[in-house]
Amino acid sequence: MTIDAAECKGCGVCVDACPPHCLELRPELNAYGVHAARYTGESCSGCGVCFYVCPEPGAITVYRLNALRPARTGVEARHAATL
Numbered sequence: 663m664t665i666d667a668a669e670c671k672g673c674g675v676c677v678d679a680c681p682p683h684c685l686e687l688r689p690e691l692n693a694y695g696v697h698a699a700r701y702t703g704e705s706c707s708g709c710g711v712c713f714y715v716c717p718e719p720g721a722i723t724v725y726r727l728n729a730l731r732p733a734r735t736g737v738e739a740r741h742a743a744t745l
């Protein structure tokens with residue numbers, strides 16, 4: 663996930679709402695004079711809670727990785743092709 667510090671108003675709602683507590687407020691001030699939130703860099707599950715609670719539409723972006731599918735064996739692939 664990423665947080666655009668220029669769009670963040672520093673309300674801290676996402677910090678309080680994040681289930682694994684992987685968000686924090688930056689010690690420095692942004693251009694608007696507030697402590698913008700940031701990702702600590704660990705434990706984000708991609709749940710999206712921070713995105714939904716944030717009052718600033720452009721501040722938070724959450725990315726989700728597609729689940730990796732195990733490679734099919736030849737028999738499984740032929741069976742799937744007939745379904």
Ligand code: SF4
Pocket residue numbers: 663679680681682683684685705706707708709710711712713724
């Ligand atoms: S997506 Fe979920 S786990 Fe990740 S930072 Fe946002 S609230 Fe926390």
Ligand code: SF4
Pocket residue numbers: 665669670671672673674675676677698699715716717718721722
């Ligand atoms: S909820 Fe949004 S505006 Fe508030 S601190 Fe988090 S990113 Fe910034």
